[in-house]
Amino acid sequence: xxxxxxxxxxxxxxxxGPAGAHALRPLLDTVLEALHSGALARGGPLPAxxxxxxxxxxxxxxxxxxxxxGHGDHEALRTLVHTxxxxxxxxxxxxxxxxxxxxxxxxxxxxDLAAGALNxxxxxxxxxxxxxxxxxxxxxxxxxxxxxxxxxxxxxxxxGTESNQLALLLARERHGPRLTVLHGANAxxxxxxAAWLLGLPPATALPTPAGTLDPATLAEALAxxxxxxxxxxxxxxxxxxxIDPLPDIADLCAHHGNADLHIDAAYGGLxxxxxxxxxxxxxxxxxHSLTLDLHKLGWQPIAAGLLAVPDSxxxxxxxxxxxxxxxxxxxxxxxxxxxxxxxxxxxxxxxxKIAATLRSLGRDGLIRLIDRTCALAxxxxxxxxxHPAFELHTAPTISTVLFRPTHADDTRLAALRRTxxxxxxxxxxxxxxxxxxxxxxTLLNPHTTAGDLDTLVNLLEGSTHR
Numbered sequence: 001x002x003x004x005x006x007x008x009x010x011x012x013x014x015x016x017g018p019a020g021a022h023a024l025r026p027l028l029d030t031v032l033e034a035l036h037s038g039a040l041a042r043g044g045p046l047p048a049x050x051x052x053x054x055x056x057x058x059x060x061x062x063x064x065x066x067x068x069x070g071h072g073d074h075e076a077l078r079t080l081v082h083t084x085x086x087x088x089x090x091x092x093x094x095x096x097x098x099x100x101x102x103x104x105x106x107x108x109x110x111x112d113l114a115a116g117a118l119n120x121x122x123x124x125x126x127x128x129x130x131x132x133x134x135x136x137x138x139x140x141x142x143x144x145x146x147x148x149x150x151x152x153x154x155x156x157x158x159x160g161t162e163s164n165q166l167a168l169l170l171a172r173e174r175h176g177p178r179l180t181v182l183h184g185a186n187a188x189x190x191x192x193x194a195a196w197l198l199g200l201p202p203a204t205a206l207p208t209p210a211g212t213l214d215p216a217t218l219a220e221a222l223a224x225x226x227x228x229x230x231x232x233x234x235x236x237x238x239x240x241x242x243i244d245p246l247p248d249i250a251d252l253c254a255h256h257g258n259a260d261l262h263i264d265a266a267y268g269g270l271x272x273x274x275x276x277x278x279x280x281x282x283x284x285x286x287x288h289s290l291t292l293d294l295h296k297l298g299w300q301p302i303a304a305g306l307l308a309v310p311d312s313x314x315x316x317x318x319x320x321x322x323x324x325x326x327x328x329x330x331x332x333x334x335x336x337x338x339x340x341x342x343x344x345x346x347x348x349x350x351x352x353k354i355a356a357t358l359r360s361l362g363r364d365g366l367i368r369l370i371d372r373t374c375a376l377a378x379x380x381x382x383x384x385x386x387h388p389a390f391e392l393h394t395a396p397t398i399s400t401v402l403f404r405p406t407h408a409d410d411t412r413l414a415a416l417r418r419t420x421x422x423x424x425x426x427x428x429x430x431x432x433x434x435x436x437x438x439x440x441x442t443l444l445n446p447h448t449t450a451g452d453l454d455t456l457v458n459l460l461e462g463s464t465h466r
Contacts, residue, residue: 038085045096048424111356160266175228236267241400246283
């Protein structure tokens with residue numbers, strides 16, 4: 001028989017249980033101080049020096065990764081959190097505006113801490129009693145914002161890529177493996193990749209020279225496709241934030257008679273909450289499935305994706321059974337079956353931070369954030385359009401602004417962007433439109449001010465003359 005462990009150093013404290021909060025409190029002080037000192041050390045939206053210099057600084061702090069003897073909780077957190085913050089691309093900085101990468105709300109991050117401390121796993125009810133009930137309420141409430149049907153529902157995902165893959169999977173299960181996927185060239189890259197992963201025929205990309213899916217082009221493609229079809233439209237393209245003509249596309253799918261519609265609204269979906277912007281999403285509720293991401297215009301820590309459907313019966317193909325998680329007799333006795341809520345088994349309680357945000361802000365609070373963010377993009381576009389040193393591509397549809405220095409060719413523009421990155425002064429994206437390269441500012445920080453936009457324009461103007 002194995003002897004019990006002898007006396008010695010007690011095991012480190014846990015985050016949960018009655019003593020968990022007391023163990024976490026002093027550690028949180030250390031974390032918060034290190035976040036602050038790291039941000040001050042960074043001094044901008046991105047660490048200066050580029051990948052090599054940053055990797056060298058990280059090695060100097062963390063080598064060896066597994067020391068022979070531990071340094072203790074506070075030193076480990078102080079060193080690592082400071083290093084992480086000092087080397088972060090911080091979306092909370094107004095000049096960090098390259099990607100669909102939002103600054104998370106403090107209330108959401110705090111809620112995520114609680115979920116991390118309790119560590120519920122959403123693969124069986126006995127691992128996540130309250131978390132599973134909260135998830136069910138949140139997913140159904142959010143789905144009801146987009147569908148007025150009685151059994152609207154949604155499942156949590158890691159983001160748009162997983163949501164799009166699930167949408168194609170559900171369509172394949174409805175129509176069989178010969179399903180044809182039609183999408184615009186403006187669609188997210190995860191759509192054709194999902195067709196490949198699922199063993200479907202190669203997805204057909206339709207040209208989108210104006211940036212959105214042209215109904216006439218789609219009509220020709222549908223007429224040439226006799227079998228079952230899944231049309232994927234986009235409400236908020238990654239490159240420019242453009243929205244396809246959803247009502248016309250939905251009409252074409254209905255007329256075809258054997259075409260389902262999936263709409264990737266990962267970026268633009270939350271506009272539906274805003275009376276000022278929801279008209280841009282007319283036709284959204286006619287989709288068989290919707291991709292949504294609250295870690296974009298919902299200000300959640302990653303991950304906070306959803307796939308919404310008008311009827312929970314559409315999710316039936318996800319059903320799966322494993323005796324140790326959802327034994328039939330347990331399900332018959334009333335224990336919720338969670339395996340059919342995802343293709344993943346172990347899942348974090350990602351709905352919890354969303355629930356905290358919705359309760360904290362309410363509908364009106366979220367609307368104010370959405371409207372303010374879109375207004376900031378419109379203001380930046382106005383500044384750039386009025387400035388002789390810049391060319392604006394088009395007025396923003398959501399919060400993405402494409403522009404370029406007036407006299408810079410594509411090579412010079414790409415080099416300018418990299419210079420800003422390596423200097424750590426601004427983080428801007430890049431996109432190709434109309435056969436040319438453009439700088440991309442994706443504004444997702446509602447704390448950005450008019451002065452911050454002036455600073456960005458002045459910085460870019462100075463950089464173009466270097």
